[in-house]
Amino acid sequence: MLTNNLGLKLLSIISAVMLWLIIVSINDPVMSQDFTGIRVTMLNEDAVTDKDKVYRIEDNSDFISIKVRAKRSELQKLSSEDFIATADMEKSIKFDNLVGIEVTCSNRNVKTTDITKSRENVVISVEDASSEQFNVGVNQSGTEGEGYKVGTAVPEQSLIEISGPASVIAEIARVEVDLNVTGFTTDQIKNCVIKILDGQNNQIDTTYLEYNGKTTGMNVHVTMFKKKKVRLKVDYTGTPGDGYSFKELTFKPETLEIAGTEEDIANIHEIAIPAEAVNIDGITEDTQINVDVTKYLPENIRLGNEKDGSVAVQVTLEKKQGKTIHVPVSDIELKNVPRGLEADFDKLKEVEIIVMGTSTELAELDEEEISVSLDLQAYSRAGTYKKALDVEVPEIYSLMQETQVEFKLVKRTAAGNKK
Numbered sequence: 001m002l003t004n005n006l007g008l009k010l011l012s013i014i015s016a017v018m019l020w021l022i023i024v025s026i027n028d029p030v031m032s033q034d035f036t037g038i039r040v041t042m043l044n045e046d047a048v049t050d051k052d053k054v055y056r057i058e059d060n061s062d063f064i065s066i067k068v069r070a071k072r073s074e075l076q077k078l079s080s081e082d083f084i085a086t087a088d089m090e091k092s093i094k095f096d097n098l099v100g101i102e103v104t105c106s107n108r109n110v111k112t113t114d115i116t117k118s119r120e121n122v123v124i125s126v127e128d129a130s131s132e133q134f135n136v137g138v139n140q141s142g143t144e145g146e147g148y149k150v151g152t153a154v155p156e157q158s159l160i161e162i163s164g165p166a167s168v169i170a171e172i173a174r175v176e177v178d179l180n181v182t183g184f185t186t187d188q189i190k191n192c193v194i195k196i197l198d199g200q201n202n203q204i205d206t207t208y209l210e211y212n213g214k215t216t217g218m219n220v221h222v223t224m225f226k227k228k229k230v231r232l233k234v235d236y237t238g239t240p241g242d243g244y245s246f247k248e249l250t251f252k253p254e255t256l257e258i259a260g261t262e263e264d265i266a267n268i269h270e271i272a273i274p275a276e277a278v279n280i281d282g283i284t285e286d287t288q289i290n291v292d293v294t295k296y297l298p299e300n301i302r303l304g305n306e307k308d309g310s311v312a313v314q315v316t317l318e319k320k321q322g323k324t325i326h327v328p329v330s331d332i333e334l335k336n337v338p339r340g341l342e343a344d345f346d347k348l349k350e351v352e353i354i355v356m357g358t359s360t361e362l363a364e365l366d367e368e369e370i371s372v373s374l375d376l377q378a379y380s381r382a383g384t385y386k387k388a389l390d391v392e393v394p395e396i397y398s399l400m401q402e403t404q405v406e407f408k409l410v411k412r413t414a415a416g417n418k419k
Contacts, residue, residue, distance in 0.1 A: 028073045035080045036065040040101055040122055044090035048126055054165045055089075056208050058097075058123040062087075065118040066103055074109050082106045083115075087122045097124050130166035133159045134175040138220060139195070142182035149259040149304055150181050151225035155192075161212035162196070168208060173199040177218050187224055191217045225259035227304040232256050232293075232311065233272045238281030240317050245358045245396075246280065247318040251311055256293065257304030264300050271296060273311065280315050289313045320356040322400050323365065327351050327372050332389065332405075336377035343376065344408040353391055354400035361396055369394050374405065382409050 040062040048055050064085060068075065085103045092100035098121040104112060138153045155177055162169065177192035194211065196204040234251045256271050277291050291311045294303065303309055329345045337343065353372065355365060371392045379385060388402040 028071050031072050032069045033075045034067050038064050038083050038085050040085040040087050043086050043088040047090040052129050053126050054129045055124045055126045061123040067116040069114050070110050128166045130169040131163040132169050133161050136160050137176040138179050139176045140179050142180040144181050145183050145185035147227050148185045149225045152223040154221045156219045164209040171198045179220050188222050190220050192220050226262050227259045228265045229255050229257050231270050235275040236278040237275035238279045241282045241284040243320050244317045245320050247316045251313045258301050259304045260301045278313050287315045318358045322354045323362045325353045333373040335375045338380050341409045342412045344410050353403050356398045356400050384408050
């Protein structure tokens with residue numbers, strides 16, 4: 001009887017355990033759940049970098065997804081942050097470009113064997129390391145405050161050393177920092193983002209690049225200039241071609257906006273373009289000459305707008321006309337008459353001189369300002385000769401041609417009679 005009771009008790013216990021297991025299995029079943037976006041940490045990178053090599057991770061293979069099989073109650077406690085994925089570059093590298101991935105869970109109830117990875121390896125490429133120095137430029141954007149202009153924008157480093165894969169370093173065309181100057185009116189220091197650009201002006205991925213002494217930002221020291229409008233003065237040099245006279249000179253713009261420190265611009269009221277910049281020598285038609293005004297700005301002075309650097313100078317000519325002037329022979333001054341001789345113009349009473357000038361100039365011509373002379377220094381004997389008269393006219397006029405005159409040198413008698 002006692003034996004029968006013991007058997008029944010054991011059967012009852014086994015049945016209870018099985019019933020409990022069935023209940024637990026129903027209420028807390030073993031399930032599978034996916035976890036994504038787990039980043040693989042690379043270990044012992046110096047196994048590559050100590051050999052003057054660098055590596056790059058290909059195809060985002062350092063991010064994996066996993067499938068975990070565990071009880072529902074355990075799965076409910078887990079998130080992606082509970083898993084640690086590593087790839088040991090010293091112990092787990094294969095074929096020079098595959099590094100094995102290991103995943104562990106911070107929950108001890110989840111074993112490594114319960115985890116299935118979406119990939120087994122991180123794919124890398126290994127190449128030579130390179131380092132090079134680049135000038136740092138400033139890419140300015142935005143509009144300064146009213147009446148002000150950026151005078152200087154100087155990065156704290158004019159050069160920056162960049163290290164990384166040789167193939168990436170070779171793509172770098174320039175390095176610059178972005179400076180937004182919107183509303184600036186005072187000197188200041190601005191921290192700016194460093195950009196690495198290739199020859200097509202595309203930004204290069206800097207994931208595998210290192211900046212010597214810098215991370216991603218660089219300070220730029222900004223000095224602001226005050227703007228001021230001043231007048232322009234333009235002079236010219238030269239003489240137009242034959243038959244033409246200078247009429248007028250106009251230019252645009254007539255004023256110029258400059259920029260500088262308040263001290264530097266205080267006493268500047270005019271920018272002068274010198275005569276040698278506008279040479280009209282020999283021109284025979286109205287001409288426009290474009291002058292780069294930046295060459296004539298005082299030291300430490302800049303343009304308020306860099307696009308205003310060209311001044312268009314318009315030179316207008318007027319075609320000359322001729323006016324005939326009748327000069328009596330008696331008004332011709334004789335110079336250096338040989339001793340014992342005198343000039344005889346025979347029946348010639350007057351000579352004609354054609355003076356060239358614009359209509360306005362000719363209307364204002366004073367004939368009393370014209371001097372006519374005949375220099376006889378080259379002659380010492382009596383005879384008949386022909387020579388050009390020496391004619392002097394005011395500077396703004398010219399002569400159409402030489403005026404030749406025929407004369408005789410004859411002996412002077414004691415009584416003054418000619419022989």
